[in-house]
Amino acid sequence: MNKKASIQIQETILVLFIFMIILSMALVIFYNVQKSSVNDLKLELQQQNLYNTLITLSKSPDAQYTQLNTEKNAIDTLKLLDFNKQVPRTTIIVKQIHPDEEDEICTKNNYPNCNTYQLTTFSSDNFENNFILSIPISLYFPLEDKYKVGEIRATWHY
Amino acid sequence: MALLRKGQTEIFGLILIVVIVIILGTFALNMYLNKQPSSINEDYLRVYANNLKTAIIQNSICDISIRKEIENCNSGYTQCLHSCSDLNQEIGNILNKTVEKNLNYEFSYNTENIKIGECIEKITSNNFANIQVVLCYK
Numbered sequence: 001m002n003k004k005a006s007i008q009i010q011e012t013i014l015v016l017f018i019f020m021i022i023l024s025m026a027l028v029i030f031y032n033v034q035k036s037s038v039n040d041l042k043l044e045l046q047q048q049n050l051y052n053t054l055i056t057l058s059k060s061p062d063a064q065y066t067q068l069n070t071e072k073n074a075i076d077t078l079k080l081l082d083f084n085k086q087v088p089r090t091t092i093i094v095k096q097i098h099p100d101e102e103d104e105i106c107t108k109n110n111y112p113n114c115n116t117y118q119l120t121t122f123s124s125d126n127f128e129n130n131f132i133l134s135i136p137i138s139l140y141f142p143l144e145d146k147y148k149v150g151e152i153r154a155t156w157h158y
Numbered sequence: 159m160a161l162l163r164k165g166q167t168e169i170f171g172l173i174l175i176v177v178i179v180i181i182l183g184t185f186a187l188n189m190y191l192n193k194q195p196s197s198i199n200e201d202y203l204r205v206y207a208n209n210l211k212t213a214i215i216q217n218s219i220c221d222i223s224i225r226k227e228i229e230n231c232n233s234g235y236t237q238c239l240h241s242c243s244d245l246n247q248e249i250g251n252i253l254n255k256t257v258e259k260n261l262n263y264e265f266s267y268n269t270e271n272i273k274i275g276e277c278i279e280k281i282t283s284n285n286f287a288n289i290q291v292v293l294c295y296k
Binding site for chain 2: 015019022055073098137138148150
């Protein structure tokens, strides 16, 4: 009788032990899945943030071309030469795509014989990953009174 | 004999628990993987399409815009380029350089249509003066 009870107790302990192992494994898997889910949400929010930054910057009075107080759906390239804003962990450039132009960063000395306007800079040495978002824009050149095709590109470093 | 049968019942119970845990885990993983897609992609494509259309039709060729030349083609003549097929080529060239490689596009104006790939789930720009851009991910 005692032997029988002792075997039963051992059985119960074994079952509980195995159940605890399974439960621990399930908790570890659940934790990893939640962690990955939180990281995905973080990335999605950053994506949204970058998208908002891109839109806001392209509509900013510091960059947009206006004529007699009317917005002209284009970026004034002359304004970009003096553009100076800081956006954390983000590099933003405006690049002329068509017609082709010299592949150089634009300054007051080489404008308009250049194609890249650096709006913000950020040193990305300590960051391994980049997330890039770009949208086409119309570029206006006031000295020539002409429109050209470009894109505004934002890179978030993380 | 009764003891053996009892042992078998207990082992069977243990196996049942393990199977239930595995099934529940599969359902949970399935729910996790089938999340709702983000709506930011739709907003982004819509802005991309509208901006692309604006950038192209505002682009200057000679002393006029592409939009003006499209209107000229609609009236049967060209002011800057040699022919309307040259205009098609110019627009196609700009689209090829500008649109990201992971996107299919369709640029339509008057009765002309310049496209790369086929779009099923597509985003369409505002329709302005019969000029429209359609985009979708490849």
